[in-house]
Amino acid sequence: MKYHISENKSGSRKLLNETGANMVIKHRAVTEQRDMIIKSRLYLKNFFNNRI
DSSP: OHHHHHHHHHHHHHHHHHHHHHHHHHHHHHHHHHHHHHHHHHHHHHHHHHHO
């Protein structure tokens, strides 16, 4: 019975680790998108400032 409980714990821990990893991956993707948007905005701003 003890073994069964520890297996459940490790199973739930594995699930937590997987969801944590997924969240990290999503967060990284979001921050990368945001960086791209900021860079493109800065690029456009500089582009228009140079043209005027």
